[in-house]
Structure formats: structure tokens, C-alpha cells
Amino acid sequence: MSLVEALAEGLARASTLLPQDVVRALERAREREEGPARVQLEAILRNVEMARSGRVPICQDTGTPTFFVRFGLDFPYLKELFSAVPEAVRQATKTVPLRPNTVHPFTGKNPGDNTGRFIPAVTWEPLPGDSVEIHILPKGGGSENCSALKMLPPGVGLKGIKEAVVEHVVAAGGLPCPPTVVGVGIGGGADLALKLGKIALLRPLGQRHPEPEVAALEEELEALINASGVGPMGLGGKTTVLAVHVEYAHRHPASLPLGIAVQCWAHRRAVVRIGPDRSVTVSP
Amino acid sequence: MERVLTTPIPEEEARALRAGDVFYLSGLLITARDEAHKKILERGSPLPLEGLALFHCGPVVQKRGETWEVVAAGPTTSARMELFEAEFLRRFRPRVIVGKGGMGEKTLTALGEVGALYAHFTGGAGVLAAQAIKRVREVHWLEELGVPEAIWVFEVERFGPLVVAMDSHGRSLYKELSAQVERNMEAIRARIRGS
Numbered sequence: 401m402s403l404v405e406a407l408a409e410g411l412a413r414a415s416t417l418l419p420q421d422v423v424r425a426l427e428r429a430r431e432r433e434e435g436p437a438r439v440q441l442e443a444i445l446r447n448v449e450m451a452r453s454g455r456v457p458i459c460q461d462t463g464t465p466t467f468f469v470r471f472g473l474d475f476p477y478l479k480e481l482f483s484a485v486p487e488a489v490r491q492a493t494k495t496v497p498l499r500p501n502t503v504h505p506f507t508g509k510n511p512g513d514n515t516g517r518f519i520p521a522v523t524w525e526p527l528p529g530d531s532v533e534i535h536i537l538p539k540g541g542g543s544e545n546c547s548a549l550k551m552l553p554p555g556v557g558l559k560g561i562k563e564a565v566v567e568h569v570v571a572a573g574g575l576p577c578p579p580t581v582v583g584v585g586i587g588g589g590a591d592l593a594l595k596l597g598k599i600a601l602l603r604p605l606g607q608r609h610p611e612p613e614v615a616a617l618e619e620e621l622e623a624l625i626n627a628s629g630v631g632p633m634g635l636g637g638k639t640t641v642l643a644v645h646v647e648y649a650h651r652h653p654a655s656l657p658l659g660i661a662v663q664c665w666a667h668r669r670a671v672v673r674i675g676p677d678r679s680v681t682v683s684p
Numbered sequence: 685m686e687r688v689l690t691t692p693i694p695e696e697e698a699r700a701l702r703a704g705d706v707f708y709l710s711g712l713l714i715t716a717r718d719e720a721h722k723k724i725l726e727r728g729s730p731l732p733l734e735g736l737a738l739f740h741c742g743p744v745v746q747k748r749g750e751t752w753e754v755v756a757a758g759p760t761t762s763a764r765m766e767l768f769e770a771e772f773l774r775r776f777r778p779r780v781i782v783g784k785g786g787m788g789e790k791t792l793t794a795l796g797e798v799g800a801l802y803a804h805f806t807g808g809a810g811v812l813a814a815q816a817i818k819r820v821r822e823v824h825w826l827e828e829l830g831v832p833e834a835i836w837v838f839e840v841e842r843f844g845p846l847v848v849a850m851d852s853h854g855r856s857l858y859k860e861l862s863a864q865v866e867r868n869m870e871a872i873r874a875r876i877r878g879s
Contacts, residue, residue: 460756
């Protein structure tokens, strides 16, 4: 299999198959809810099943193709991989098909193949080793519009972080198509905080941050946001978020950046792993 | 028992439904986003809309030979149509507005005057919506407005589930919920500050 085919397959699966951890979280939410909230989750789960069996995109907004490439410095096909990413996006746009979602901000022109300046959005992360792991995250526009950066005064501490996250997610109401998954990035700088928020979204639901203080913050944020009552699609209910994931970086003494990356219920992700012998696995 | 409304929907059937009720729709569902609303108000509707259902949606469609097929057709955010909807309801009298996220006071008042409903369809559930669209009967102003903004006339069968989010008796689930959420937030803020 060529690397282009492997990545195009990854993007196709990300667009049409919701990962099992997300499906399970939606099913648990359905059991907790009643009335209009339950109706929303039943519709969501039916839609997910139809997309899976018909191999069609889960949502008409097939998102901005976003890749996180964790590559071994000794991976033998780096050069090939570099050009394979945009080519795979072009291919999947035709074969799945994906909605052409890249618009030039000045001319309004859409190349029609989901590529453009800096798009697909790719984050390259070098690591020791000889294999690669490519995380694919098609990111919808409605939920991305609800993402935010707050530059907090460090004096507000952890309480200030909690309050800012909860206020922000609750104020967004039904706009990001809840129940959402929220990635929170703390520290670093303005750009790094948001990037960490997005990286936090890559972790499967149900998997906590390995450090107990961070894991505790994740649990507390979930409970606080779900106490708001915003609920599925903003129609009221117990489930406003399926999960909150937190990542952090050390911060400047004068800064406490807080990046909030909001992802809709259609939390589409796929992972492509390629070994030094070009063996490929794609999940889900 | 699932309730199905079939177009043309009589006013008393719409008035009988209350905020929170769930129903399905059969008959004609007509898409209109920002541009279509604006143009219809300027020059009139290309088809009579009284008793029919209006859908805030820009579909993904495919042409096979001479027929259009709908691939995905989830709702778009209705708030943008608040600019037009009250006048639209009074002049063209659709009986149901389908969208997501809800609309404002002006629309709520007009729904009461004409005896119509605002119904919420699950955001992102574009495949579920497409599956209930049995046929594209016609499309208007396609060349002028492009695929997402054109006026698509869908024949639908048991389209839904639809939740009555704003009824013709002045009730809006969104309005009631935002008051409740604000009360909950006071308790949540106290929890955070006290922790």
C-alpha cells in the first residue's frame, strides 16, 4: 500500500466511522437522559450507524483535514510521507467524497480539493524511533467557532482556570453541537496553549491524563459543566460534555494562557501507524 | 405512538403541539437559508408555501443522470434567519420551520400570530435526514444561488425526530432553558469559589 493510500484510507475512516470510545460515551449518555435530550442522542446514534453501514460521512461538514504526525527520526520514508499528506487529502476528497472546505480568505476561491495555504493543517512531532503514528482529526467549523484563547492573570490560579473553562463552554450553549469533547491546554504561550487543547482531543475518551492532579481537574470540569443543564444540542439535559481532556506546558511567570478547543459530538478521529517495513495499520 | 404531521398542515394541528413534543414530518420540506429568505421577501416565492415546512439547510447533493440525490442534509444555525423569519411567516405562512439552535422573540411572536412551530432537528445528523428524503421534486434558483443556498423542494417521509422547540403559544425551550442554566451557573460559580 502506498503511503497516500494509507492516509486517504485513514481520512475516509475518520469521516465515516465514529471511534468506539465515542460511540460508547454517546450510548451511556443516552441511558442517562430522558425527553428531548434522549431523542437527540437516539438520532445521533442512528445517524452514526447509518454512516458506518453506508460508508458515508457522518456529518455534511466533513471538516478541515488536521493531522498530527508523530514521526520517528529514523523512519525511512519521511520524504515520501511529507508529500503524501496533501495528496491523500485530495484523493479522499474525491473518493469519500468530502465537502470542499478550503476557502481563500481574500478572494473567496475554493480549490475544491480541501487543500490550500497551510492546509491540511499538519503538526510534525519528531521522536526517537523508526516508525510513524499519524493522528487524523477532521475538525468541523461549527465547533471550531466555539474554541477560544484566554490569557489569564496567573494570580487567578486553578480556580480561575475552572471558572473560565466552565463559563466559556456553557455560554456556547447548543452552538458547537453538544454533547461536546473539550480539550483544554494550560501554559506554554498563546499558540501552544491552543495546540495543547487540540492535542488533548486526540486521547481516547475514558483515558485520563497520567498525572493525578491533571486527571482530577478533568473530572471536576466534566462534573461542573454537566451541572449546567445545557444538555444535548442545547435543549436541556445532563450531558453537555462527553469528556474534558487537559494537557499542560510550563508557563512564563507573567502568563497563564488557557486554550479551549471545542469538538462536536461527531468526534471523528483515526490513527494510521506505519512501520519501518512499510507495514500499515489503520484504526478504527 | 409517533406523531406524524403531513403537509399541508392545518393550523389547528400545529397549534395542538406544545414545546417539548416530538413529531415526524411527511410531505413537502423546502430549504431556505439566508439568501433564499432575502430573495423570496424581495420578489415572492417560486411556489406556494402555506401549510408546508421550511428547512434551514444547505444540502450535499449529487446528480445522477437527470435526478438529484441528497447525500447529507443536516440543519444549519437558524439564528441567522431571525432577520427575515417573522415577515416571512406572516407573508408566506409555512406551518413548520425546521432548524437548529432556535430563534428569537420576533419569530416567536410571529409563530403565535400565524399558528406555526419551530422544530429542532439534531445538528450533524445529515445522513439520518437524507434517508427520510425520498425525492427531490424540484429546485429553484440553483444557478443564481448555488447548491447550498438554492431552494430545494424535498418529498419527505417520516422526517425526524423533530422536537417542538418554539410553539404557537409563546413557549420557547431555549428561553426557558437559558433562565434555568443561569440559575445553575450561580451554584456552579459558588462551588468553584468555595473549593
